[in-house]
Amino acid sequence: MKRIVVLAKQVPDTANITGDAMKEDGTVNRAALPAVFNPEDLHALEFALSIKDETDAEVVVVSMGPPKAVEILKDALYMGADKVYLVTDRKFAGADTLATSYVLSAVVEKIGNVDLVVAGRQAIDGDTAQVGPQVAEKLGYAQVTYVDSLDAIGDDYLTVSRDAEYETQVIDVKLPALLTVTENANIPRYPSARHMLTYFKSNIASAFEADRVEKAEKMGLVIPVLTLDDLGIDPERCGLKGSPTKVHAIKNIQLTGGDLQLFEANPTSIKSLVHEIMKDYVEV
Amino acid sequence: MKCMVFIERNPIENSLRDVSLELAWKGYSLVKEYGGEVVAFYIGKELPSDVDKLFEYGADKLIHHLDDRLEYLHSEAYKEIVVDMVRQESPDMVLFGATHTGRDIAPLVASILKTGLTADCTQLYLDEYKDKGTILYQKRPAFGGNILATIVTPEDRPMMATVREGVMPLPESGDKKAAVTVAHTMELKNDWFKYTIKEVVPGIKKINLGAHDVIVAGGAGMESKEGFAILHQLADALGGEVAASRAAVDFGFTKKERQVGQTGSVVRPKLYIAVGISGSIQHRAGMEDSKKIIAINKDADAPIFGIANMGIVGDYRDVIPVMIKYLKED
Ligand SMILES: Cc1cc2nc3c(=O)[nH]c(=O)nc-3n(C[C@H](O)[C@H](O)[C@H](O)COP(=O)(O)OP(=O)(O)OC[C@H]3O[C@@H](n4cnc5c(N)ncnc54)[C@H](O)[C@@H]3O)c2cc1C
Ligand SMILES: Nc1ncnc2c1ncn2[C@@H]1O[C@H](COP(=O)(O)O)[C@@H](O)[C@H]1O
Numbered sequence: 001m002k003r004i005v006v007l008a009k010q011v012p013d014t015a016n017i018t019g020d021a022m023k024e025d026g027t028v029n030r031a032a033l034p035a036v037f038n039p040e041d042l043h044a045l046e047f048a049l050s051i052k053d054e055t056d057a058e059v060v061v062v063s064m065g066p067p068k069a070v071e072i073l074k075d076a077l078y079m080g081a082d083k084v085y086l087v088t089d090r091k092f093a094g095a096d097t098l099a100t101s102y103v104l105s106a107v108v109e110k111i112g113n114v115d116l117v118v119a120g121r122q123a124i125d126g127d128t129a130q131v132g133p134q135v136a137e138k139l140g141y142a143q144v145t146y147v148d149s150l151d152a153i154g155d156d157y158l159t160v161s162r163d164a165e166y167e168t169q170v171i172d173v174k175l176p177a178l179l180t181v182t183e184n185a186n187i188p189r190y191p192s193a194r195h196m197l198t199y200f201k202s203n204i205a206s207a208f209e210a211d212r213v214e215k216a217e218k219m220g221l222v223i224p225v226l227t228l229d230d231l232g233i234d235p236e237r238c239g240l241k242g243s244p245t246k247v248h249a250i251k252n253i254q255l256t257g258g259d260l261q262l263f264e265a266n267p268t269s270i271k272s273l274v275h276e277i278m279k280d281y282v283e284v
Numbered sequence: 285m286k287c288m289v290f291i292e293r294n295p296i297e298n299s300l301r302d303v304s305l306e307l308a309w310k311g312y313s314l315v316k317e318y319g320g321e322v323v324a325f326y327i328g329k330e331l332p333s334d335v336d337k338l339f340e341y342g343a344d345k346l347i348h349h350l351d352d353r354l355e356y357l358h359s360e361a362y363k364e365i366v367v368d369m370v371r372q373e374s375p376d377m378v379l380f381g382a383t384h385t386g387r388d389i390a391p392l393v394a395s396i397l398k399t400g401l402t403a404d405c406t407q408l409y410l411d412e413y414k415d416k417g418t419i420l421y422q423k424r425p426a427f428g429g430n431i432l433a434t435i436v437t438p439e440d441r442p443m444m445a446t447v448r449e450g451v452m453p454l455p456e457s458g459d460k461k462a463a464v465t466v467a468h469t470m471e472l473k474n475d476w477f478k479y480t481i482k483e484v485v486p487g488i489k490k491i492n493l494g495a496h497d498v499i500v501a502g503g504a505g506m507e508s509k510e511g512f513a514i515l516h517q518l519a520d521a522l523g524g525e526v527a528a529s530r531a532a533v534d535f536g537f538t539k540k541e542r543q544v545g546q547t548g549s550v551v552r553p554k555l556y557i558a559v560g561i562s563g564s565i566q567h568r569a570g571m572e573d574s575k576k577i578i579a580i581n582k583d584a585d586a587p588i589f590g591i592a593n594m595g596i597v598g599d600y601r602d603v604i605p606v607m608i609k610y611l612k613e614d
Contacts, residue, residue, distance in 0.1 A: 014427055098395060125427055127546065128403040133359075133391035142478030143359050145388045159482070165384045166295050169356060170483040177478075244400035248413075248421065249434040260589055265598025267606055273578070273594060274610040280576070281498055281522065281555045 001057040001153070001175065004048040005108050007119040007135065008041040008061050008076060010069040014124050037072040040120030042188040043181050047150060048118050049080050050186060054153055057116075058082045062107050064092060064100060070204055070223055077199040078191030085111075086204055089227040094240030097126075101134030103238055106231045108139060116158070117178040121146060129180065136178035144173050148184045285320030285410070285418070286375040287311035288442070290366070291346070292385055293332040296486070300332045302494055303381035303449035305341050310452040311379060312342025312459065314410055318418070320376075323347060325369050325468075327362055329355035341458035347373075349468040353477065356484070357385050361476035363392040368470050370397065375442050377420050379408075382446040394444050400437030401444040406451050413438055420445070425546075425569055450494040450550040491525065491541050497554045498524030501544055501571070504531035505560020505581065505600065512537050514604050515559060521611040527551065529561045545570035559600050563588025580604070 012033040048059045061076040063069045064087035073084040087107055095103070108114050117139070119132035129145075136143035144162055151170065152159035160179060162169045173179075202221040205213050216222050228235060236242060263273045289307040293300065304324075311322040324343040326335075329352055338346055349365050366389060370378060378393070380386035382404050394401035407423035413436060420443040422435045437443040493499060500519040502512055512526065519526045527549070528542045544551055546566040556574035561567060563579070563586055571577070572591055579592035582599050589595050596603050 012427070014430065096400065097391065098398065098400070101395065126403075127426070128401075129387050130391035130394070130401060130403060133388060134395040136359075137363070137392045137395040143388070143392075144479060145359075146384050163384060164357065166486065168485040169481045170485070171479045171481055173479040244398070244437050244440040245402060245435050246438060247433055248436045251432045251434075252430065260592050261594050263594065263596045265596050265603055270596065270603060270606045271610050273596065274607055276594065277522070277555065277578070278611070 001051060001055050001115050001155075003058045003060060003111070003114050004051060004116045004118060005111060005114050006041070006045045006048045006059060006061045006076070006081070007104055007117065007132070008045060008063050008072055009038045009120075009123045009125075010035050010063060010065050010072045011038045011123050011125040012036075035068065035071065037075050038120055038123045038125075040122060040124075040181065040183055041072075042120075043183055043185045044118040044120045044179075045076055045079060045081065046186045046188040047147075047179070047181050048116070049189065050150060051116070051153055051158075052080070052082075060085070060111055060114075062087060062104065062111075064088070064095075064103055064107075067204060067206075070202075070207075073223055074199060074202055075191065077202060078195045079189055080192065080195060085224050085226055087226045089238075091228050091235055091239050091241075094243060095238065096243035096245045097128055097130035097134055098244060099238055099240075099242035101131050101138060102242060103231070103233065104131065105135045105138035106233045107226060108135065110226070110231055115156075115175040115177075117141065117176075119178065119180045121180045121182045132178060132180035139176070139178065142173050142175075142177040143179070144171055144177065145180045147179045147181045150185065285315040285318040285377075286323065286373065287315050287320060287377045287379065288323045288325055288370060288373060288375040289343070290378070290380040290386060290389070291324045291326040291332075291335075291338065292381055292383060293326075293328055296490070298330075298332055299334050300337060301381060301383065301449070302454075302492070303383060303386075303447065305337060306449070306452040306454050307379045307381060307447060308338050308343045309341040309454055309458060310408060310447070311377070314377070314408060314420075316342075318410070321345070323373055323375065325366070327354050327365055336463055339461045339463045341454065342461065344461055345464040345466060347466050347468050349470065351472060353472060356481050357388060358477050358479070359388055359392060360478050361472055362389050363396065364473075364476055365468065365470060366393050367396050369468055370442065372468075378442045378444045380444070380446045382448040386446050390444060390446055397440075397442070397444075399440040399442060399444060400435075401446070402435040402437070403446050405435075405445045405447050406432075408445060408447070408452075419443065430565055448550050450552060453552065493525060493527055493542065493544065493549045493551050496525040496551075498522045498557075499527045499544075499551055499553045499555070499571075499574075500524055500557045500559065501527040501529065501561060502532050502537065502559050503529035503561030503567075504535060505562075506532060506537055507560075509537050511560070511600070514600070514608075517608050518557070518604055518611075521608050522555075524553075524555070529564075529567050532560075558588050558592070559604065561588055562586045563591065 122129035380390040402422040579595040
């Protein structure tokens with residue numbers, strides 16, 4: 001295998017939403033939410049790195065998002081990725097899965113010689129699980145979704161297990177292919193101290209002082225950026241313009257107070273709770 | 285208005301998957317006012333034995349493509365067939381179950397047809413939209429369940445959506461139609477089969493939580509497998525089934541197939557008893573439409589009490605055995 005591309009997204013940490021992440025008017029305060037490496041994309045990266053451990057494959061991580069997304073690209077370098085790309089452009093903003101997959105597939109084509117693309121099953125901000133398959137379709141790659149384990153690495157194929165809900169399918173898939181992996185696939189490795197020392201200062205060129213860029217470049221610390229022009233793709237198919245779906249309305253979900261009736265934790269009180277239940281739910 | 289719905293088979297029972305019937309009914313509920321039509325479509329080796337139920341729940345027609353090579357999902361072949369069926373029918377909407385198969389195929393089809401696909405919708409309805417006439421409004425939780433977004437696909441057709449099992453309720457009886465079944469013909473190319481399935485290990489999903497009126501769910505607060513054993517006693521006494529939060533599954537107290545929530549099953553039983561579950565937004569996403577919710581938790585501030593109808597603040601060890609005792613007495 002020559003080259004593996006991992007698709008990784010930076011997402012708001014929706015798992016740890018606390019009081020201060022909600023504003024007083026009940027809307028989500030995005031600024032108060034830490035941004036994290038999408039959890040399943042860590043498994044996608046580990047999947048690629050574990051192939052790299054066994055072969056001489058190069059692992060390239062691609063993330064589309066605002067410049068802040070370099071944070072997860074640095075994490076990827078710390079874990080052992082060979083190369084990372086930040087895909088960013090104002091014109092990419094507001095993309096739904098169709099427009100996102102259009103851009104990402106163009107990036108994979110631009111990188112070239114890619115035998116394998118690994119994506120997370122889904123991103124925790126949108127939970128759509130659509131971007132992976134839509135990239136596969138645009139590239140014309142075979143796809144296997146819900147990959148739960150990597151079982152064997154061949155020259156031009158991989159053996160993986162797919163969670164098909166009612167059964168596990170052990171699949172030989174010919175390369176090139178795109179896989180979406182679940183959190184069951186592996187345990188992501190820790191960042192290595194050596195890589196952290198090497199890449200600690202890495203960033204996109206615009207983040208360095210103008211007179212330092214060249215030096216940073218020489219030291220391999222500049223994270224390359226790909227924009228719409230670099231990719232030479234159709235602006236009509238990118239961002240909001242290229243997105244067939246539109247967000248029509250957003251409502252914040254509040255805890256709707258139930259008509260909570262509390263019972264004490266003593267036998268008499270528990271007995272009356274049981275009677276309430278029996279009345280309605282237990283057939284006698 | 286024409287609505288197509290993707291039909292799947294439960295291979296263990298050789299029956300329709302619940303979500304398929306739910307979608308047929310939903311499609312029918314959507315289009316009936318408009319004198320519309322529901323076209324169910326199915327790909328596989330054989331039809332589910334109870335396939336005629338589709339016609340009891342609103343389907344006007346079933347198109348199927350049966351072939352031995354299609355027993356298991358082959359993304360490429362499936363997507364070619366679906367796209368061909370959709371082009372023949374030119375529907376306004378196409379609905380898929382948000383199952384592992386539906387979520388594999390639907391994005392491919394949307395990508396080929398260059399149209400919008402909205403995942404995991406919890407509500408679907410038709411309404412006017414600006415100058416576009418009547419379109420599909422699709423509500424779905426996003427941002428980890430913290431917001432509810434309404435998504436529309438105003439320009440492109442068909443409008444596509446996936447829906448999770450258990451989300452669209454099915455009535456006791458539907459609206460019977462005459463059965464019309466049509467075989468789809470298309471030559472299957474060899475290079476559509478881009479992988480070989482070497483082995484099939486059955487038996488991941490055996491429990492259908494959606495089928496139970498009473499669910500007793502345990503969380504991290506159960507602290508052990510033994511804690512779950514007590515929940516099984518309670519569920520048995522109530523004639524119900526045991527479910528779990530993701531934390532309980534992660535700790536290995538019980539199996540993943542019992543998980544309720546955003547990444548587990550969606551259930552709406554008549555009674556949901558949540559024991560040692562804090563009530564995270566991701567958990568609530570799978571159970572908050574239950575008719576009655578009882579929370580048992582030793583922390584009076586646990587968010588689960590915010591959606592519960594009845595509750596006990598206390599240690600489950602003190603509460604559940606007493607409940608079982610009284611249930612058995614009566
Ligand atoms: C992308 C994503 C998807 C997720 N999907 C899901 C999902 O589908 N389903 C899901 O459930 N979670 C899901 N989660 C996880 C979710 O965020 C919570 O972490 C999880 O629901 C917490 O489970 P819990 O309530 O059992 O545990 P905790 O939050 O740890 O709560 C345990 C509760 O038990 C109580 N307790 C402790 N001891 C006792 C006792 N002896 N007696 C009574 N009460 C006791 C405590 O007071 C506490 O309230 C998801 C998270 C992410 C990021
Ligand atoms: N902006 C992005 N940049 C890179 N990868 C992405 C992006 N969006 C989605 N992905 C990949 O696609 C997967 C599914 O995302 P989603 O369809 O949003 O649930 C993620 O786990 C990532 O691997």
